[in-house]
Amino acid sequence: MNIRAQKTYEALFALEDLREILRATAPVHELNDEQQERFNKILKSLRGTLDEIEKGRGESKIRYIADKIELRSKEEEYINLNPIQSGGRLTAEARKALIAYGDGYSVCDYCFKPFRLDHIKRPPIQEFHSELAEFVNMEAVRVVRGARRGFQIVANALLDKGDIALIAEVGHYSLGLAIEASRAEWREIPLNENRIVTPEKTQEKIEMVKKETRKLPKLIAVPHIDYMYGNEHDVKGIAKIAHEYDIPFLYNGAYTVGIMPVDGKKIGADFIIGSAHKSMASPAPTGVLATTEEFMGRIFKTTRSKGDVSGRKFGIKEVYLLGCTVMGAPLIAMMASFPRVKERVKNWDEEVKKSNYFIREFLRIEGNSIVSEMPRKHTMTKVDSTGSFDKVAQTHKKKGYFLHNELSKRKITGIIPGATKQYKLNTYGLSWDQIKYLENAFREIAESYKIGVR
Numbered sequence: 429m430n431i432r433a434q435k436t437y438e439a440l441f442a443l444e445d446l447r448e449i450l451r452a453t454a455p456v457h458e459l460n461d462e463q464q465e466r467f468n469k470i471l472k473s474l475r476g477t478l479d480e481i482e483k484g485r486g487e488s489k490i491r492y493i494a495d496k497i498e499l500r501s502k503e504e505e506y507i508n509l510n511p512i513q514s515g516g517r518l519t520a521e522a523r524k525a526l527i528a529y530g531d532g533y534s535v536c537d538y539c540f541k542p543f544r545l546d547h548i549k550r551p552p553i554q555e556f557h558s559e560l561a562e563f564v565n566m567e568a569v570r571v572v573r574g575a576r577r578g579f580q581i582v583a584n585a586l587l588d589k590g591d592i593a594l595i596a597e598v599g600h601y602s603l604g605l606a607i608e609a610s611r612a613e614w615r616e617i618p619l620n621e622n623r624i625v626t627p628e629k630t631q632e633k634i635e636m637v638k639k640e641t642r643k644l645p646k647l648i649a650v651p652h653i654d655y656m657y658g659n660e661h662d663v664k665g666i667a668k669i670a671h672e673y674d675i676p677f678l679y680n681g682a683y684t685v686g687i688m689p690v691d692g693k694k695i696g697a698d699f700i701i702g703s704a705h706k707s708m709a710s711p712a713p714t715g716v717l718a719t720t721e722e723f724m725g726r727i728f729k730t731t732r733s734k735g736d737v738s739g740r741k742f743g744i745k746e747v748y749l750l751g752c753t754v755m756g757a758p759l760i761a762m763m764a765s766f767p768r769v770k771e772r773v774k775n776w777d778e779e780v781k782k783s784n785y786f787i788r789e790f791l792r793i794e795g796n797s798i799v800s801e802m803p804r805k806h807t808m809t810k811v812d813s814t815g816s817f818d819k820v821a822q823t824h825k826k827k828g829y830f831l832h833n834e835l836s837k838r839k840i841t842g843i844i845p846g847a848t849k850q851y852k853l854n855t856y857g858l859s860w861d862q863i864k865y866l867e868n869a870f871r872e873i874a875e876s877y878k879i880g881v882r
């Protein structure tokens with residue numbers, strides 16, 4: 429590991445060990461001899477570690493956090509192109525939140541009547557919920573444990589046994605599972621010849637289902653940007669068609685909410701779902717489920733049951749959410765990142781510009797092509813190097829792994845090891861300098877294997 433990254437971890441861990449002594453001696457903080465000695469020893473070693481950080485020298489002392497759990501320094505050491513990881517990389521504020529709010533139910537210190545997560549005022553969770561609703565321009569919002577839990581909540585509330593829901597041919601598996609779990613069925617809206625889900629294809633599918641089953645689908649869910657190609661789908665047009673048939677429309681913003689502006693009203697969505705650990709600089713498991721006045725009563729239905737023995741009731745706990753959702757550090761980290769997230773969506777055009785710039789350079793390598801739509805409207809792209817790197821792989825003793833190795837050598841990670849035909853990469857959040865470094869690395873690798881570069 430890079431020695432500064434290594435030593436930074438050592439210093440952080442030393443501080444946590446000091447913090448442990450504070451905790452063990454609360455509230456008077458009178459240290460016994462053993463504790464005092466340990467305190468001094470940690471402090472002395474920490475001073476040394478700080479010097480090592482300054483000089484960028486030293487030996488690695490720690491490899492594991494605990495038994496076999498390695499330190500993770502991908503984001504400190506590499507350019508990470510992993511398609512699902514770029515938008516979820518934490519801000520410094522989120523990392524600070526993790527250390528301060530890591531204890532179990534840490535957000536419950538000031539949870540008073542009516543005892544619900546989204547009503548907590550300190551830390552400002554209630555305020556965060558209103559800001560989040562404003563952010564996606566919807567009336568009601570809840571934080572959920574990932575986009576998939578958002579799908580499940582909507583499916584639970586809207587679908588009954590035997591109902592049909594439409595998803596895209598490129599819909600996420602977890603959406604299919606959410607529908608299946610509510611004993612409904614999913615059918616796919618096929619892509620058009622450009623691998624786009626269109627209002628026309630949606631209407632055809634609605635009609636097909638209607639003809640076949642004599643009933644209409646109960647829900648239509650389409651990703652704005654899909655995970656397979658990173659293509660943009662006409663969600664606004666699809667929402668319009670859905671509403672012509674009076675079918676609720678779910679906008680899947682796993683790859684959009686938190687990295688680009690999303691306006692639920694403009695789209696005409698009944699549900700907006702986001703993945704905070706994918707696109708809002710948040711730790712897992714976090715996501716967003718937003719809806720309109722019309723649907724909030726249904727999907728955020730409160731409990732009505734009563735204990736037949738105890739006579740207990742559960743207040744205003746929301747049934748499909750199982751009451752409180754994301755407690756503790758993940759929520760506070762998501763909140764801590766939010767001010768930056770609100771700002772960063774304004775820079776989306778620049779992110780797309782960088783994406784297109786990189787792709788243009790990538791295409792100078794002879795035999796490379798792009799599977800995703802062009803020009804790029806997103807930073808996640810599926811590329812094809814069957815005619816370049818895969819040719820090298822055919823005769824290389826490391827086979828397809830050579831590309832992974834060459835990239836690793838240059839501190840670039842995130843492309844599936846062994847893949848040389850088609851693979852995805854995401855340039856979200858890279859600086860122009862990093863983009864140029866990346867472009868250069870690919871060119872260098874191509875040239876070193878005698879692949880032509882235009």
Ligand SMILES: *Cc1c(COP(=O)(O)O)cnc(C)c1O
Binds near residue numbers: 573574575704706714
């Ligand atoms: C990643 C992804 C999901 C799942 O998101 P989670 O927050 O991990 O549940 C759903 N849909 C799409 C399109 C995705 O890309």
